[in-house]
Amino acid sequence: MTQAAAPAAGRSLPAGPAPAAGRPRRRRGRAAPYLFVLPAVLLFAVFKLYPIGWSFLLSLHRTVGGTETFVGADNYVRLADDPLFWTALRNTGVILVVQVPLMLALATALAVALDSTLLRGRPVFRLGFFLPMVTGLVAYGIVFSVLLNKDYGLVNWLLGLLGADPVPWLTDPLWARISLGLALTWHYTGYNAVILLARLQTVPRELYDAAAVDGAGALGAFRHVTLPGLRPALLLTTVLSTIGTLQLFDEPFVLTGGGPDNATLTIGVYLYQNAFKYFDFGYASAVAYALTVLVGLLGLIQFRLLGEKT
Amino acid sequence: MTTRHPGRSIMLTSGLALALAAVAVPFYWLAVGATHSSRELFDSPPPLLPGGHLAENLATLQETADFGRVVLNSLGIALVYTLLAGTVCTLAGYGFATYRFRGREALFGLLMLGLVVPAQITLVPLFKMMAELQWLDTYQAVIAPNLALPFGIFLMRQSMAALPAELLDSGRMDGCGEFRLLWRVALPPMRPALAALALFLFLYQWNDFIWPLIVLRDDSTFTIPVALASLQGLDETDYGAILAGTAVAAVPMAVVFLALQRHFVSGLLAGAVKE
DSSP states (O other), rough: OOHHHHHHHHHOSSSSSSOTTTTTGGGGGSHHHHHHHHHHHHIIIIIIIEEEEHHHHHEEEEEEETEEEEEHHHHHHHTTTTHHHHHHHHHHHHHHIHHHHHHHHHHHHHHHHHOOOTOOOHHHHHHHHHHGGOOOHHHHHHHHHHTTTTTTTTTHHHHHTOOOOOOOTSHHHHHHHHHHHHHHHHHHHHHHHHHHHHHHTTHHHHHHHHHHHTTTTTHIIIIIIIIIHHHHHHHHHHHHHHHHHTTTTTTHHHTTOSSSTTTOOOHHHHHHHHHHHHHOOHHHHHHHHHHHHHHHHHHHHHHHHHHHTT | OOOOOOOHHHHHHHHHHHHHHHHHHHHHHHHHHTTTTTHTSSSSSOOOOOSSHHHHHHHHHHHOOOHHHHHHHHHHHHHHHHHHHHHHHHHHHHHHHOOTTTTTTHHHHHHHHHHHHGGGGHHHHHHHHHHHHTTTHHHHHHHHOOOOHHHHHHHHHHHHTSSSSSHHHHHTTTTTTTTHIIIIIGGGHHHHHHHHHHHHHHHHHOOOOOHHHHOOOSGGOHHHHHHHHHHHHHSOOOOHHHHHHHHHHHHHHHHHHHHHHHHHHHHHHHHHOOO
């Protein structure tokens, strides 16, 4: 065995002293890495960096009838006084504070269940819970809007069998928010659970055994072994969900159109309305910049809060 | 463990099965809705089993939205996008993962900025750019702006970092040029990562909504999500037809995903777990 393997290993090694990984390569290879990354960098500069800068310039202009006049910080002043912007901000904040923690708690429970040695048929479950993620936002938005129809929807019919009155899922401000939260939870819980599960599987089993020896019950093991082990993955899923929520557009656009009475108007929908319904590009750009600052701030805060100790 | 707690094992498994059934309701109901006429859908009680109206619904869809054309648009755009973006992301991932060069960290950091900055910030300027290029209502307007997808580059760099340096060096010893080295030596063992990348890119483009909605205004250029959303906005919405179209959009994705799921999940997680 050993003898047979030795020459094979020898052949794949260079004859001279092996160049350490990372040492400058020979001259003909010097330009190569730049050529490899060039297309990506160029495309990124043209279609991302340049528009990001342009967007800031636009946010300092007012667009009226296709002509742009420089107005300085006017758009940002208007933003601060715009009740609809604050409504959108509040709606997005409610989703962030209510739906995201609930979904992540659910995802954590699901990950722990999927990780349990007591569970039979784990691959089937892992796959099944991930499947909603593959469905397009528009597609599931349409399915939900029909399922939740007040007069004809399946959900209200089932509730009717139990004797409940029809629920105005999409036509009442509060219920519309709940419906949006349900749709989001349906779509993303499995995805977050799979990320958490992957992390959970790297937690050494011995830690659980040690906790059991120390007399910790199931809850104690969860608090002292599972949660600390999950911390980096929880940080990742929290940051991803936060960014996703702040940018939320497709679901409210398809499910409720931002209504009723602007109850599900998100910053993303408001931005879209200003830009492509009222063609007020300057104001829409100011909304976009406000959104970006918000994403950056919240991301930083979450890193500080959850990232410490890791 | 399992044998010692058969009761708890059954409880946990059946509990999760119940949860999975709840998650599956929209999928099942999509199959029911796509096979019923709009009128049957709004009967009381609503239909609970698949019906026989799928062909009619698809015919309605073809008539009202030229849906065959729409599906071809979606397929063509997603395939071309996957091929081009896959090439861009693979080249960049390889460059960042296997070479050390001046400015590497700065350039990579710059590209990763795209993961954090909200996509909405570029919508308006990009729209104006497309208008100036006279690219509105064209496929390239949908495809070009997202070719250098930060997540794709990240994914490929993570995967390519696992390539042993000796493998590449021995290839160089054999007189392989840098591009042939990538093609002949580096790519073959990367097949699972490439499958994950391709699936991710295809899904991303197939389901993308807001950007195509903005740059595609002529219904002959619509992609599936844009066409479905425009049908839903009509006064007289034929939900049977819309749900049939939704199924057309969702079923192929689910099938492809099931076929390649192992690569997909592990590929997506490559970046998520190692930090």
